[in-house]
Amino acid sequence: MTSSSSSASRATGDGSRRRRRGLGSNAYIRIIAIGLGFYSVMTLFIGSSFISVQLVVDSPDTSYQTLFLPKTKTSNQDQFTPPPSTQTIHNQTKEEPIVVLHAGPHKTGTTSLQDFIYKSPATSSHNNKHTSNTTFLQQDQIQIPTYDELPGPYHEYTSFNFAHCMISKYKRGGGDLNQDMCNRIRGVFPKFLEKAYNNSQNVLLVAEDMDRATIDHTRIRFYLKPYKRVRVVAVYRRLRDWLPSYYNQIVKMYTRVYSSGEEEYPSLVDWLHDHYEEFVQVHAVEVAERFKKSGLFESVELLNLHEEGAGLLEKFFCDYVPNANNTCRAIQTGNMTLQSNVGGYHDYDRLVIAASLQNRTRREIRKPVEISRAARKIVKALEDKGIASSYIPKKCLSTDLWERMLQTEQIHERTYFPEWYERQGGDKGLRQSLEEVTGTKFCTLDVEKILQTGMMDPILKNI
Structure with missing residues (x-):
């Protein structure tokens, strides 16, 4: 069986244009319970699309x-x-x-x-x-x-x-x-x-x-x-x-x-x-x-x-x-109501919390809204001072785990979306696209080193 095309008209809503692909892997899946109450926060992907x-x-x-x-x-x-x-x-x-x-x-x-x-x-x-x-x-x-x-x-x-x-x-x-x-x-x-x-x-x-x-x-x-x-x-x-x-x-x-x-x-x-x-x-x-x-x-x-x-x-x-x-x-x-739920980036929140716990900030920062506000102030201060992200100490994903993630994506897409996968450049295209986002997605602030060197103390003391 083959993956389906997304080019045909969808006005009828009958799903008739879909082609089918069998699935034969025996997957064992362990539970992952995300707790502390009844939370469910999802990111909206109205702008995204797919086959x-x-x-x-x-x-x-x-x-x-x-x-x-x-x-x-x-x-x-x-x-x-x-x-x-x-x-x-x-x-x-x-x-x-x-x-x-x-x-x-x-x-x-x-x-x-x-x-x-x-x-x-x-x-x-x-x-x-x-x-x-x-x-x-x-x-x-x-x-x-x-x-x-x-x-x-x-x-x-x-x-x-x-x-x-x-x-x-x-x-x-x-x-x-x-x-x-x-x-x-x-x-x-x-x-x-x-x-x-x-x-x-x-x-x-x-x-x-x-x-x-x-x-x-x-x-x-x-x-x-x-x-x-x-x-x-x-x-x-x-x-x-x-x-x-x-x-x-x-x-x-x-x-x-x-x-x-x-x-x-x-x-x-x-x-x-x-x-x-x-x-x-x-x-x-x-x-x-x-x-x-x-x-x-x-x-x-x-x-x-x-x-x-x-x-x-x-x-x-x-x-x-x-x-x-x-x-x-x-x-x-477009004759219907849509609502958006957009996620956020939390790396500088982590820096704010660590600095506050070590009394590096002007005052104690505990509430989520205060943490987010302080994180934005740090980012703006870095921009105002012309300090590029590349100069800030970071820790990146290990080569071994990076390769495992890439290989898993390759298996997924070769198996279930082969035609689309080839249009994206196949193995070479997938590797290249992952390399392009690694620096922004899979390299995070080295908070320990930042605080040890004191390089951001002047900024932290003002938040």
Whole structure:
């Protein structure tokens, strides 16, 4: 099978132009739980675009173990309890409806999809105002479960409640919910699915926590009855972009912990050396391979975020959600509401925190907003003094880890996007493009050396 082209028209939203590629790797993926509450911060990639690969399997008609894993109490009930069975009367003269399950992973634009679904204001289409995104979804007979149908701790993005209830052993498996909490959905969610199925409506679930290694695929299929068709979608982002973005999310969550001195603020370079293998296990390719290996889903598909052309929302709704004609057209014409969630760069935050803890700054700096403000002041002071970045001590990724990352990207793209990969220059092009960004992405401030030499003390004393 071959990768799909992205040049054809997407207005129909039927996904007919996609070609399919099989996926056969047996991937073992360890869980990575990113904790301290219910956080989910995603970067918007509206400006990015991509192609897709479909990983087809036959589907039966029936059915941070690391430093970031929060400690939780064990639920008294660890065994999965099936939801009540439902009675279905789907109109057999209509097309068999489908569940589209967007499985993330984290840092691949999932929040932009969630915001599109859940945060669209119900504004009027008159006077150049946008129509609610929900209107287009309803016109296309696409059902999105609300909090009433998927109750739990996540009120805003309710699909997270579903994702955490699909984690094997619940909290013991790294999830945020125990079985007692998940039992709340056992009565209402099956009724929601039964009604949608009987009305021949498609269902959309979007939750990046489906990337967890301990997701129970059998439980997913059981909970999605009576639907016989389930399509899983994961978004591919190159490691060189995905890993720094993931790192930035984590350190942002832990800013107060670092600024209090409870834990040392790791640089991206140090973090990658310590946790590279763990995070690769929840990359899009690994997530897709895990779903495919279960053999329980009609198809498992990879979207290439880097391909030129359509943006994420357009690609997803026009090519992967069947019969989403109105939603697709609204996205293409700009007649819908978009929200942005842009990530940041935190290397100078690390310098501010280290300097403050050593009393190198004019005053104690602890709050995240104060840290960010001080970091911007340092950058501006360096620019005003004409001090180039090349003169500031840095630590870079080891050659060994750099090569491993490159080789992994090569394997991913040769396997799943071969035509696109060759258009980018193949192995030579991929190596050259990584070399071009290494100095900015994979070389971080050597904070220890900066503070030891005192080279920035005059600047630090004024923030």
